[in-house]
Amino acid sequence: MILALVTHDDAVIEETAFQALTMARxxxxxxxxDFRAVWVGDAPDIERIGVYGATTLHHVTHDALDxxxxxxxxxxxxxxxxxxxxxxxxxxGSDRGNEVMxxxxxxxxxxxxxxxxxxxxxxxxxEMTRTRWGGSLIEKATLEAGVKLLTLTxxxxxxxxxxxxxxxxxxxxxxxxxEADLIAKVTDRxxxxxxxxxxxxxxxxxxxxxxxxAEGFESLEQLAGLLGGVVGCSRVVTNxxxxxxxxxxxxxxxxxxxxxxxxxxISGATQHIAGCKGAKKILAINSDVEAPILMSADYAVxxxxxxxxxxxxxxxxKARVG
Amino acid sequence: MRVLVCxxxxxxxxxxxxxxxxxxxxxxxxxxxxxxxxxxxAVEEGVRLAEANDGTxxxxxxxxxxxxxxxxxxxxxxAHEAVLIPTDGEDWDPISTASAxxxxxxxxxxxxxxxDLILFGNESADSGGYQVGIRIAHALERPIVSGIKGIDxxxxxxxxxxxxxxxxxxxxxxxxxxxxxKEGINLPRYPTLKGxxxxxxxxxxxxxxxRVGSGQKMVRLENPIQEVSETTVxxxxxxxxxxxxxxQMVGR
Ligand SMILES: Cc1cc2nc3c(=O)[nH]c(=O)nc-3n(C[C@H](O)[C@H](O)[C@H](O)COP(=O)(O)OP(=O)(O)OC[C@H]3O[C@@H](n4cnc5c(N)ncnc54)[C@H](O)[C@@H]3O)c2cc1C
Ligand SMILES: Nc1ncnc2c1ncn2[C@@H]1O[C@H](COP(=O)(O)O)[C@@H](O)[C@H]1O
Numbered sequence: 309m310i311l312a313l314v315t316h317d318d319a320v321i322e323e324t325a326f327q328a329l330t331m332a333r334x335x336x337x338x339x340x341x342d343f344r345a346v347w348v349g350d351a352p353d354i355e356r357i358g359v360y361g362a363t364t365l366h367h368v369t370h371d372a373l374d375x376x377x378x379x380x381x382x383x384x385x386x387x388x389x390x391x392x393x394x395x396x397x398x399x400x401g402s403d404r405g406n407e408v409m410x411x412x413x414x415x416x417x418x419x420x421x422x423x424x425x426x427x428x429x430x431x432x433x434x435e436m437t438r439t440r441w442g443g444s445l446i447e448k449a450t451l452e453a454g455v456k457l458l459t460l461t462x463x464x465x466x467x468x469x470x471x472x473x474x475x476x477x478x479x480x481x482x483x484x485x486x487e488a489d490l491i492a493k494v495t496d497r498x499x500x501x502x503x504x505x506x507x508x509x510x511x512x513x514x515x516x517x518x519x520x521x522a523e524g525f526e527s528l529e530q531l532a533g534l535l536g537g538v539v540g541c542s543r544v545v546t547n548x549x550x551x552x553x554x555x556x557x558x559x560x561x562x563x564x565x566x567x568x569x570x571x572x573x574i575s576g577a578t579q580h581i582a583g584c585k586g587a588k589k590i591l592a593i594n595s596d597v598e599a600p601i602l603m604s605a606d607y608a609v610x611x612x613x614x615x616x617x618x619x620x621x622x623x624x625x626k627a628r629v630g
Numbered sequence: 631m632r633v634l635v636c637x638x639x640x641x642x643x644x645x646x647x648x649x650x651x652x653x654x655x656x657x658x659x660x661x662x663x664x665x666x667x668x669x670x671x672a673v674e675e676g677v678r679l680a681e682a683n684d685g686t687x688x689x690x691x692x693x694x695x696x697x698x699x700x701x702x703x704x705x706x707x708x709a710h711e712a713v714l715i716p717t718d719g720e721d722w723d724p725i726s727t728a729s730a731x732x733x734x735x736x737x738x739x740x741x742x743x744x745x746d747l748i749l750f751g752n753e754s755a756d757s758g759g760y761q762v763g764i765r766i767a768h769a770l771e772r773p774i775v776s777g778i779k780g781i782d783x784x785x786x787x788x789x790x791x792x793x794x795x796x797x798x799x800x801x802x803x804x805x806x807x808x809x810x811x812k813e814g815i816n817l818p819r820y821p822t823l824k825g826x827x828x829x830x831x832x833x834x835x836x837x838x839x840x841r842v843g844s845g846q847k848m849v850r851l852e853n854p855i856q857e858v859s860e861t862t863v864x865x866x867x868x869x870x871x872x873x874x875x876x877x878q879m880v881g882r
Binding site: 317376378379401403406407410411413414415418419420421422423433439440441442443444445446447448449450451452453459488491492493494495496497498499500505507511534535536543546547549552553554556559560561567568575576577578589590591592600602603604605606607608609610616619620623624627628 | 643644645646647656666667668723724725752753755756757758759760761764765767768771773774775776777792794795796797798799800801802803804812813814817818844845846847848849850851852853854856859860861862863864867868869870871873874875877879880
């Protein structure tokens with residue numbers, strides 16, 4: 309049996325969780341094993357899970373699981389694993405997926421391999437390909453364990469529904485949770501509904517050290533506004549206090565995948581590229597012909613961004629009027 | 631208030647990662663070393679909490695003897711004590727790392743009293759296992775939350791804030807507690823000359839620990855296959871505008 313954890317935020321399934329369901333189904337098919345899913349907490353979204361071909365949904369219910377509690381989720385899943393003895397448990401490598409699976413690993417005293425892209429099961433050891441450095445480096449690893457615990461790198465594969473519909477049966481499971489498991493639990497939520505966010509914007513106009521100052525971002529704001537996008541930046545910029553960290557693109561910032569990423573005065577360090585390589589097109593504006601960003605860019609303008617960016621805005625405005 | 635912060639020495643590769651011949655590590659000949667930005671922020675947060683609560687900060691790392699450099703960098707920005715668990719330089723798996731650090735914490739606490747707060751980075755910069763802090767919290771039987779971007783300490787408790795795609799979540803833990811933080815929780819200070827000089831005077835405590843090992847083994851590293859993109863060089867601003875129109879980016 310292969311078990312997939314369906315991660316959700318207050319009963320809204322994380323979009324990338326369907327990628328983990330897809331991987332678990334493929335793995336089960338390869339092993340001729342049963343594919344089942346797990347939901348922790350209230351209101352399982354049975355309809356959307358069913359499409360992915362699991363035969364059973366184990367619904368973990370408990371009075372205290374009315375909101376997210378990482379250790380309690382981990383304990384419940386560990387207890388379910390002990391009673392079902394699956395070959396592997398798969399979750400998505402989101403913050404939540406990684407966090408819960410690490411707790412499962414700690415409870416079961418088994419390894420947990422985070423951000424796996426590909427798995428080749430073997431009789432004893434399984435071969436895994438996982439990502440390091442936010443995706444800038446690949447690691448080949450082997451895993452021997454009673455139960456293989458892993459998370460799937462987000463966007464390593466596309467979520468695809470099962471070919472044929474399967475009747476999903478729901479089985480309730482009540483875990484045995486102690487007080488200590490429930491200390492860390494969401495006590496309050498604050499919803500900040502912004503319009504388009506950095507993570508979802510179709511266009512990101514991003515600035516690096518080359519922008520030179522906080523004020524320098526004014527012209528990037530204007531261009532982003534005209535293109536229906538938002539402003540992003542590099543770590544040098546946030547470290548200098550020119551922009552808030554919420555604007556940072558990269559390994560320790562936000563991962564973006566816009567239709568167009570405009571990198572202005574950004575050199576193209578691996579840790580920055582880790583955050584924008586999912587963009588459909590990259591346009592680099594840089595004064596240095598040798599800048600590494602050009603290796604990742606589809607288009608480039610060589611020159612001073614403080615002249616080029618305002619000039620583009622100006623031309624676009626003219627075109628609009630004319 | 632006693633705070634412990636765990637940091638990991640990693641190379642700081644630039645635009646290309648070059649591997650060693652056996653492909654088991656990064657060729658660091660021409661590289662400098664650093665810690666994850668998340669961990670830099672953990673150190674800064676620890677120092678701020680210690681300043682506000684009349685406390686002390688201890689930094690700890692498990693790594694080669696050269697990792698003393700990263701401990702000194704933390705001392706230079708305000709940490710008070712430093713602990714090294716020496717290794718032969720090979721990267722340890724998460725279970726071995728967590729087990730060794732948990733044991734060392736036990737030793738430190740039995741001689742100097744418990745840490746009120748233990749801070750980690752959300753994930754290490756290189757191996758990114760997302761778990762060392764969580765395993766240590768389990769070993770110490772203390773609560774932990776990861777991915778934290780706001781910490782408020784008061785009255786024997788700590789209030790934590792974590793960002794989600796739609797807003798933020800709030801947690802409240804009793805002390806002693808463990809927290810894994812993310813970059814953005816603060817803007818770390820730069821070391822002062824005085825800080826650097828003070829850092830040199832601190833003696834780094836060494837604690838030897840065994841590598842317990844686990845069923846997870848690194849075999850080799852690879853550079854991902856790069857889709858080499860043909861770069862079209864645009865000669866002037868009107869070529870850029872033409873491109874934006876062609877990509878249908880204009881007037882949406
Ligand atoms: C573990 C780790 C995690 C990291 N995470 C991130 C992350 O999430 N995001 C991130 O961005 N970085 C991250 N970094 C930092 C990263 O390594 C680089 O230091 C950073 O991305 C460099 O920022 P930059 O390109 O703005 O600056 P530089 O590297 O200094 O590049 C500036 C560029 O601007 C160009 N330029 C200068 N003036 C002009 C001008 N007038 N017109 C046009 N071009 C000009 C220059 O030619 C140069 O290419 C991380 C580092 C580590 C070690
Ligand atoms: N070798 C190490 N020495 C000290 N702390 C470490 C070490 N490895 C990991 N950590 C800590 O654990 C966090 C999570 O690491 P990881 O589980 O590898 O992603 C890191 O951000 C560090 O705070």
